Amino acid sequence: MATQCKSLSESVPELFERQLTTAATKVPAAAVVPLELIYLPRQKHRRYFDPHQLDALIHSVQEQGILEPLLVRPIGSNHYELVAGERRLKAAIAVGLKEVPVRIRELSESEALELALVENLQREDLNPVEETEGILQLIALEQGLTQDEVVSGLYRMYNQLKGNVNSVNPNVRVRDFEGYVQTVFKSLGRMSWESFVKNRLPLLKLPGDILEALRVGQIEYTKALALAKVKDQASRQGLLAEAIAKSLSLSQIRKRVKALQSPPGPGRFVDRIDATYKRLKKSKVWEDLKKREKLESLLAQIEELISLE
Template sequence: MTRHRKKEQPYTSKLRGVAALLESTATTDNLSAKVAELVPLDKVQKASSQPRQYFDPVKQQKLEASISQHGILEPLLVRPVDLGRYEIVAGERRYLAAKGLGLSEVPVVIKELSDIEAIQIALIENLQRVDLSPLEETEGILQLLSVATNLDREQVILLLYRMQNESKGKVTQNVLGKDLATKIIQIFDDLGRLSWDSFVSSRLPLLKLPKDVLSVLQQGKIEYTKAKTISRLKDDALRKQLLEEAIASSWSLSKIREQINKIQPKFQQEKILGHLDSTYRQLKKSRKMFLTNPKKRKKLDSLLTQIDKLLEAEI
């Protein structure tokens, strides 16, 4: 029997999804069997904590066509907020499709949920039903941790990095943060896929990727391992070109690495030649300063001697 690493396994979260929340042993496709009610569409609002930020326009068009023909077969899960309004917990794609079709009302199941319950359900439902992009998954988990620990996003990230450094013995353990660390570890165990340390080492670096790489990653156009590799190219124009070619030709990770290895030596050569020309021009402009300043003159003489030796070695 094939064994899968934890990060490759599908989500089998201990946290409650929609079906578990509604005390059903079935999947969320049977939500329509629950008592639903129609509410005005303008009384429903999107949740700021929705993990999924990108919706494939082609899939949205197909969903609109289906709803236009058959109606909304599965009600949205919402929770009441102030002034008789409802916030979406699960079903944003159906909500957007309903808006696109100009519907005046939508079927919903209303449940009283806390902030953390709402985020948990939204995250788990997206992970189980349609794959989130790694970036969306990362942001969703950070939202969940933020609510669970009562820390803001940046504080959560700092805490995770501190936990990593503590586990490696780079810093002493923070007794005051022990309870928070225990809570974070438990949440990752409950999610049932990535361990907390794997999340720190493989997912948090995604937040530091260049904007052009982040954009295609969020849209699911490229795998995160390929995105991380391409991001190593610091030249914006070269990175953009490689990114477009990798997506258009569906390059493998090894192909991307091969192309980067071809590009970098040439780029480095051009960079060094440009630096050499620029430095030479600056030296010509500033030669009087080197001649009149004893310390700078001595330093320049030493550097020129090193260059002479380098040239002689090349010959």
């Protein structure tokens, strides 16, 4: 567990600045390093970057270069691991830079992880999935818990608040956890911990296709929650594709979800048969011998079903 962030009164931005100024430096604090010597960390915290914002940064780097140094830590001989600044690194690679300015800090793996999480959570363009995962990772790191334990602790706090469970006198560890949770959300200033439990934690239970679309910014999280109510995978994927292609509003998505969840009545089924029959009469499918044979086989099955009435 990291030991640098024990004060519950310390804000997340203050933590970031203090980590930078108090970390022991056995190498020069600032330098220009060849790109080929900088490696990405094994545990990446961002998997999606808004292409428009990245293009804007690339244009800026072309015009002005890298204005803010990347943060790295030394690993091995003359090699470095990126701690903060992956967008700047991508932009530097895109414009063909050979070297970039960096701030070098001697950091342990846990300290580097903490700094990367904190820096990431201060970004304005972080999508809801990565923000949710980042907050859970930060709390888990600071409290020495697994992410599943953090989620359980958050639900316990929420249920106690709503009176769904009997309140008991918490021990010191529980009080520390609850106090740290409240401080993190107050410091981030994005949402309350209650809103996080109610609206964000459910995102992690979304079907994989919905979660990925949300992660890469194709849909908003309110639309993702609505789409997830469609349990049939094929129907859900079809509606997801339509929602993305047509930029459907939340109300439009909810109407389509409701229609998919409603069992088709006899009238609707008959209308569907009638519409299919009209299309079939106008179709050139009869000109294809193989398709015609298949249609004749299907028609025979329908006739057999009718004869059994």
